[in-house]
Amino acid sequence: MKPQNHPDDIQSLSYEQAFAELEAIVAGLEANQKSLDEALVLFERGQALAAHCAALLDRAELRIRQLGETSALTSENGEDD
């Protein structure tokens, strides 16, 4: 896990990505192999990731689309029928 210095990139992470990185950071921090500087950077990033995950859970809206509405599928359906 390579910590990045710009928390902006977290905003673009999906829940799964953010959660996976958070898990990795916690495990890394718990292994206690890091220098203090590294640990602090990891901690801050972990906090930001956790906040991002929580915000995603709070604010997410189910995205729904229908296959038949795309032109690609219309032709598919034509073949399959």
Add this chain to the structure above:
Amino acid sequence: MKQLPLFQPPSITVADLTRYLRDLLEGDELLRDLWVQGEISNLSRPTSGHLYFTLKDSSAALRCVVWRSTAARLRVTMQNGLAVEAHGSIGVYERDGQYQLYVDAVRPAGEGQLFQEFMRLKARLEAEGLFDEERKRPVPARPQRIGIVTSPTGAALQDMLNTLRQRYPLAEVIVAPCAVQGDDAPLEIVAALMSLCRLAEPDVILLARGGGSLEDLWAFNDERVVRAIAASPVPVITGVGHETDFTLADFASDLRAPTPTGAAVLATPNRADLMVEVLGLQERLRDALTLHLNRRRQDLDFALHRLERASPLLRIRSERQRLDGLQERARRAVRQALALQRAHWQARVNRLQALSPAAILRRGFALVERPDGSLVRSAAQVQPGDAVDIRLWDGHVAARIEDRPPFKESSA
């Protein structure tokens, strides 16, 4: 009962006979649990709520009774002329001497045959290994893309979408609409499954339909549908009909849910659980940092301790202490020297004081002065009758010379 030869055979009562027949009929295994097919006639529905009818075919008739409690649960709308299959047990109505079928379930005629077909197909596909447990794939714990194959207008779709919205709004849902009943349904379901996999690459597929009659659900027992599910590259969760409905699609799917809503639940984690998970990780994160910092602090304390023991400060401190001691000794020596000096000085002062005229007067000497204040140093300096002033240590007295014996004049 053995008959005695001297008497006519004894008679038994109608009631005894009827009871005997009743025990005979009702004790028969076969007659306790059977399906009978025929056409409904003489249907009557008295206010008691029980149903009475005759089941007949071209050559025979059977009296049937449906108790009120059962009548309310019948899936088939009963009417004269309807061909049905009735399930129940044969019993005897003693008052009329009538045997009749006590019905506990009725299904449309032909369902029995459908069921036979269902069992045959199930056995065949089972033998092929299509339903084997080893074939079942795990469904992903956190699917990002969920495919739904169902009717676009059915309540099942809304149920599933509501459940997904509430539990796991992070997912993207792709609906592949299709007919879920009727002759076209099997092909449409297969096409929807295939299109979904090819075009949307979902992580999991929900194949669902709301409750209905056995015929309504029949598309989900179609061999083509079952094979398409088994062949799907993506795990399929089925939620067809109600809790008690099992279709062949259910057997072929990777996971079977009792209802469409149940399928949506099985496909997704719960948002609240996820929140707990995130909070748990956050706590572990904080704990890990605290531990980290504590260890660092401990290391630092230890290093400081060692540094202190090894440092020149200790020597400096002891040197300083020695210096303090020396300074103290020096101060003491100076004080003593001063005191000695003071004592010497005092002694000199004392001796000096002893030499002063006042001190001499104190010892009993007196000064004699003439009125002009000059000191009388020699007897020759005065004549009888001169007034003199005699100074003693504590004051003056005035005196007059009375006599002056002859004296030897000194050269002084």
